Amino acid sequence: MSATAAVHSLWTTAAAEPIARIDAPKIEYGQLAPMLIVVGAAIVGIAVEAFVPRKSRYYVQMFVSVVALAAAFAAVVALAANGYATTKAGIAAMGAIAVDGPALFLQGTILLTALVGLFTFAERRLDPEVHGNRVDSFAAQAAAVPGSESEKKAVRAGFTTTEVFPLLLFAVAGMLVFPAANDLLTLFVALEVLSLPLYLMCALARRKRLMSQEAAVKYFLLGAFASAFMLFGIALLYGYAGSMSYATIAQVVEGTVPEITPALAATTGNDALLLVGAALVVMGLLFKVGAVPFHMWTPDVYQGAPTPVTGFMAAATKVAAFGALLRILYVVLPGLRWDWRPVMWGVAIVTMLAGAVVAITQTDIKRLLAYSSIAHAGFILAGVIAATPSGISSVLFYLAAYSFVTIGAFAVVTLVRDAGGEATHLSKWAGLGRRSPLVAAVFAVFLLAFAGIPLTSGFSGKFAVFKAAAEGGAAPLVVIGVISSAIAAFFYIRVIVLMFFSEPRPEGPTVAVPSPLTTTAIAVGVAVTVVLGVAPQYFLELAGDAGVFVR
Amino acid sequence: MNPVNYLYLAALLFTIGATGVLIRRNAIVVFMCVELMLNACNLAFVAFSRMHGNLDGQVIAFFTMVVAAAEVVVGLAIIVSLFRSRHSASVDDASLMKL
Numbered sequence: 001m002s003a004t005a006a007v008h009s010l011w012t013t014a015a016a017e018p019i020a021r022i023d024a025p026k027i028e029y030g031q032l033a034p035m036l037i038v039v040g041a042a043i044v045g046i047a048v049e050a051f052v053p054r055k056s057r058y059y060v061q062m063f064v065s066v067v068a069l070a071a072a073f074a075a076v077v078a079l080a081a082n083g084y085a086t087t088k089a090g091i092a093a094m095g096a097i098a099v100d101g102p103a104l105f106l107q108g109t110i111l112l113t114a115l116v117g118l119f120t121f122a123e124r125r126l127d128p129e130v131h132g133n134r135v136d137s138f139a140a141q142a143a144a145v146p147g148s149e150s151e152k153k154a155v156r157a158g159f160t161t162t163e164v165f166p167l168l169l170f171a172v173a174g175m176l177v178f179p180a181a182n183d184l185l186t187l188f189v190a191l192e193v194l195s196l197p198l199y200l201m202c203a204l205a206r207r208k209r210l211m212s213q214e215a216a217v218k219y220f221l222l223g224a225f226a227s228a229f230m231l232f233g234i235a236l237l238y239g240y241a242g243s244m245s246y247a248t249i250a251q252v253v254e255g256t257v258p259e260i261t262p263a264l265a266a267t268t269g270n271d272a273l274l275l276v277g278a279a280l281v282v283m284g285l286l287f288k289v290g291a292v293p294f295h296m297w298t299p300d301v302y303q304g305a306p307t308p309v310t311g312f313m314a315a316a317t318k319v320a321a322f323g324a325l326l327r328i329l330y331v332v333l334p335g336l337r338w339d340w341r342p343v344m345w346g347v348a349i350v351t352m353l354a355g356a357v358v359a360i361t362q363t364d365i366k367r368l369l370a371y372s373s374i375a376h377a378g379f380i381l382a383g384v385i386a387a388t389p390s391g392i393s394s395v396l397f398y399l400a401a402y403s404f405v406t407i408g409a410f411a412v413v414t415l416v417r418d419a420g421g422e423a424t425h426l427s428k429w430a431g432l433g434r435r436s437p438l439v440a441a442v443f444a445v446f447l448l449a450f451a452g453i454p455l456t457s458g459f460s461g462k463f464a465v466f467k468a469a470a471e472g473g474a475a476p477l478v479v480i481g482v483i484s485s486a487i488a489a490f491f492y493i494r495v496i497v498l499m500f501f502s503e504p505r506p507e508g509p510t511v512a513v514p515s516p517l518t519t520t521a522i523a524v525g526v527a528v529t530v531v532l533g534v535a536p537q538y539f540l541e542l543a544g545d546a547g548v549f550v551r
Numbered sequence: 552m553n554p555v556n557y558l559y560l561a562a563l564l565f566t567i568g569a570t571g572v573l574i575r576r577n578a579i580v581v582f583m584c585v586e587l588m589l590n591a592c593n594l595a596f597v598a599f600s601r602m603h604g605n606l607d608g609q610v611i612a613f614f615t616m617v618v619a620a621a622e623v624v625v626g627l628a629i630i631v632s633l634f635r636s637r638h639s640a641s642v643d644d645a646s647l648m649k650l
Contacts, residue, residue: 143632145635146636185607185610185611185614188614188618189614192618192621192622196621196622199625199629200625200629203629203632209636210636210637210647211647211648213629213633213636214645214647214648216629216633217578217629217630217633217642217645218645220625220629220630221572221585221642224582224622224626225569225572225585228585228589229569229588231589231615232588232591232592232595234592235561235595235596235599235608236595238596239595239598239599239602242599243605243607244607244611263602263603263604267599300648303648304647304648
């Protein structure tokens with residue numbers, strides 16, 4: 001009782017004294033440049049929506065987005081070249097953002113993925129022209145009820161949802177901050193900034209709009225539910241440590257905090273606050289990653305969302321969320337290692353096995369890739385569990401390799417079409433290799449990379465992750481990982497066999513001829529897959545140099 | 552009054568919200584339950600802020616309110632568009648995609 005009265009006097013007496021001068025915060029604009037550029041461009045994009053005539057919006061938005069993502073990537077490279085990834089790594093923006101190796105590596109990956117994803121967003125030659133207007137994968141007018149008169153009017157007038165470009169940029173901005181966040185508040189705000197635009201983009205499909213809206217509702221409700229849990233976890237961790245800063249919480253967890261107030265002594269005596277808080281925060285991140293048992297949203301959302309959005313989401317969100325998870329586990333909770341490792345062991349095992357086994361029963365190519373992404377989340381978790389420096393760098397490498405394969409694979413899915421839009425049912429893919437050998441061969445390359453066949457990036461990534469896990473004392477996990485890789489290889493190979501060794505159906509789908517935009521996206525995907533598979537050494541070293549967190 | 556009591560209240564509100572998300576069928580009500588969970592978090596933040604005697608928790612409560620407002624904007628837009636195309640906001644009816 002007396003302790004609370006003393007605490008209360010902190011801000012009742014302060015007002016009686018002359019108010020001290022409040023110093024302006026010191027912001028390192030140079031080190032924050034990648035995020036600031038992307039946010040700035042997103043705001044410019046909104047102004048473009050308001051002021052530029054409808055006809056030219058698409059081109060202006062494309063230009064703004066491409067320039068912003070390229071400039072932000074250049075800023076990341078400049079920061080890394082100036083040693084901010086290694087020797088000059090530090091904390092910026094009054095402790096809110098960490099500028100270090102993992103953050104810069106993942107930001108670079110996210111920006112490149114987003115640039116490739118942007119090309120698939122901007123594709124306008126796959127659907128036939130409607131009333132003389134080229135159309136993309138997004139609804140003419142999202143607010144119009146599907147099949148209604150107002151929707152027909154919007155289509156006739158040639159409306160397009162060019163808002164997806166600023167939405168993409170906002171999502172990217174959140175993703176850039178997410179793995180670099182250095183306090184829990186920044187983590188939460190970044191999570192919401194990356195999620196909210198994704199919820200909206202899921203609802204914007206041009207074809208199969210009911211499914212798209214359903215996917216958005218499911219993603220939104222489950223995402224909001226998960227972030228509420230995470231926020232409660234943040235509240236409990238704040239209550240335990242009396243601070244939001246990662247470094248301070250880590251000190252309190254390890255018991256090396258310099259000054260212990262009576263309030264802190266009272267809360268640190270209560271381990272329930274720490275354990276429940278850490279579990280809830282990690283749960284929120286595992287939801288974003290799509291790990292079992294928090295994976296329920298993944299197949300429905302991946303299937304219902306417009307395919308370019310699915311590709312971008314599958315690649316970039318995973319990179320950002322694993323970055324944040326690594327930082328939480330390695331920077332904030334290393335003192336709790338003996339508590340979180342067994343739990344993460346269990347999560348990794350069920351994620352790998354469930355993802356691989358359930359994928360076998362799938363008949364829709366987008367759902368199949370969704371379950372495959374769950375299995376891959378399990379493989380990456382095996383590297384996270386290693387809790388060694390090589391664990392960090394192997395996860396970084398895996399994320400870079402995986403994101404390009406994913407975005408390329410979903411870009412190929414947009415090409416295979418019939419009268420109803422994309423032909424995603426697997427039976428329609430039968431004989432695709434005879435109809436269109438090039439597209440089928442490219443897709444086969446991506447599937448082999450998912451399966452982890454040597455000479456593809458999937459193999460180098462899996463090898464690095466499993467090696468790190470084995471060195472980190474998680475050998476049983478590696479055995480289970482290899483078994484579930486074998487199970488997963490079965491259904492990847494089955495799709496390849498289906499494409500090349502079965503008769504094409506007479507009423508089967510056609511392969512649309514894409515514009516240079518999608519061609520570039522797929523070509524980049526293939527190039528990265530092959531280069532990281534054949535000559536991974538340079539990139540492994542890059543990830544190895546980047547693998548040290550600042551605290 | 553002992554601030555720990557407010558933590559119990561926050562945990563109770565959070566549990567009511569989480570239960571509501573799991574058992575209610577109307578998307579709007581589910582969403583309101585999520586908002587209740589966020590408000591429970593706010594209460595916990597403010598109570599912890601008082602216990603530790605620093606202002607961090609109160610500042611976070613403001614951020615949470617802003618985020619919740621942004622979430623309402625996005626969420627209601629999605630739910631209303633679903634309602635207009637299906638004439639139902641039930642989360643059980645939205646089942647086009649199944650295994």
